[in-house]
Amino acid sequence: MPYPTLEKLFYADTTSNRFTNHESLLQSRLSNESTFRTGIQLEYGELFLAVPRELSRETEHALRRERRVSALWRALPPVALGAYIRSLILDEVVYSNEMEGVHSTRREIEIALDHVQAAAQGAQENGRLEHTPFVELARLYLTLTKAPSMPCSLEDIRAIYDSVVADAIDPKDLPGDALFRSGQVVVENERGKVIHRGVSPESEIERMMTQWLALSRDEEIPELYSALMCHFLFGYIHPFYDGNGRTGRYLLALHLSSPLSQPTALSLSRVIAENKAAYYKAFDTTERKLNHAEGTHFVLELLNLIGLAQENLIADLEGKRSALDTLNERLNALEGKLSQRECSTLYYATQMQLYNSFQETKLDDLSRYLEVSKPTARKTLAALCDEHGLMERVSQRPPIYKLTQKGVDELGLAGV
Incomplete structure (x- = not known):
């Protein structure tokens, strides 16, 4: 039988002692020696994580898949690795924005990434950089590829928030000079029913965000679990008027980039967007009164989403790696027709x-x-374009080329 929620067990108990039994069960879970208690009080109890059999099993499965993802990742040639990490960043940003109703295209994020990297190399004028949409967000996500550290202060969290929502938020929804919002916010479903009230007032937000910082650095809790618990807690606190979802998902990717690989950490927003109902239900389950702030089912559901992201990565990387493995044979067959430099160009273009x-x-x-x-x-x-028909020019400024259909076919890339 799957690990049941406290709420489910309460309603399954038809005896006259179900309230007493419910309290006993809660205390049993809280006091179990395998339980991780946070000391953080929510509306209906202390946020805690039990470690039932299901959680141990799902954690082991996630770590096994992670070893496969990491092995495939390490086997990528440098050019492919750089291109793929950028593709993951594009998807992560676009899907995270999309969930909050913010329209951004992959091309917009690609341009922002190019400008950030050019500026870092001293080849970009600051004025042009400042007027590039989503440039701050692009800069933020690029830091995930460089072993970034978690925020250490409330000011760090506000700085991250400012970068996440730059170019994509109504100025009236910004907190202004305060670190966090000062007014109340509620989250409603499509029928107008209130499903969540953010923490208030601002002093309470600051107190609980300080607890969030402590939880993110708690070495007594496995980092994978603390990352997922922090993700719930950030959504529960809801420290800003707008942009909480995008900021929370960036912080989740940042936190997970330590216990998991970069590609896994950068693949979650797409999976979450494709499984929004399950994702939001996980928040609701933990917040329900009779579950008394138990975060176990939230962590289980997020581990399931991580598993989906890993499985997608493994399938994608294995398919592309197979095509890359056969490429040398195809290039060898073209050696008599092409120069060494032309073969190297095709290897890059592939x-x-x-x-x-x-x-x-x-x-x-x-x-x-x-x-x-x-x-x-x-x-x-x-x-390669004019003599062999294997590539074509698709842009004059800047000069950009792509493989033609003939090139795709001759290099064995059709259907990949």
């Missing part, structure tokens, strides 16, 4: 075809990869 969201080969990037001048790289691309 990685872009498989791992880049737009399947594009940019002249600037290719010249760096080949370690040749741009005119030399352009000449190589021209030969």
Whole structure:
């Protein structure tokens, strides 16, 4: 029998002692030596995590899948790895925004990423960078690829929030000079029923966000569990008027980037968006009065979503890796027709075809990869376009190329 909620057991008890039995069961779960207690008081009790058999099993399954994801990730060539991590960032941002009704396209986020990286290399004027939509959000997500640390102060959390919602929030919904909101907020469902009231007043928000910081650094709780419990707690506190969902999901990716791999941490928003009903139900289950703030079912559901993200990654990476493994054979067959530099260009373009969201080969990037001048790289691309029909130019400024259908077929990429 699956691990039942306290609420379910209460309604299943038809005796006259069900209130007493319910309290005894709650105390039994709280006092169990395997239970992780947070000391954080919510409306209906102390937030805690029991560790039933189901949780141990799901954790083991997640760690097994994670080993497979990590092995596939480490096996990627550097070019493919860089292209794939950018693709994951694009999806993570777009899906997280979409859940909150914020429209952003992959192309917009791609442009923002390009501008942030160009600025870091000193090749971008600050004025242009400042007027690029979602540039602060792009900069924030790029930090996830560089072993970032969790926020250490309430000011750090506010700074993260400002970056997440930049260019995508009504100024009237910003807290202003205060760190968090000062007024009350309620969350309603599509029928207008109130399903959650955020913590208030502001002093209570600050107190509970300080507890959030302590929970995020609690070394007595396994990091995977504390990350998921923190995600619930952030949503429960609801510290801002708007943008809580996007900020909470970024903080979740940030927290999970330590116990899990980068690709897994950057794949959750898409899975959450595809399973919104289960995701929101997990919050509701923990908040229900008769469940007394038990976070076990929330953690179980989030582990299930992590598992879906891992399975999708494994299937995608294995399929693309198989195509990449056979590429050398295809290039060997073309050696008599193509120069070594042309073969190297096709190898690069194939990685872009498989791992880049737009399947594009940019002249600037290719010249760096080949370690040749741009005119030399352009000449190589021209030969592949005009003489062999394997590539085509799809943009003049900036110069961008893609494999043609002939190129896709001859390199064995059809259907991948």
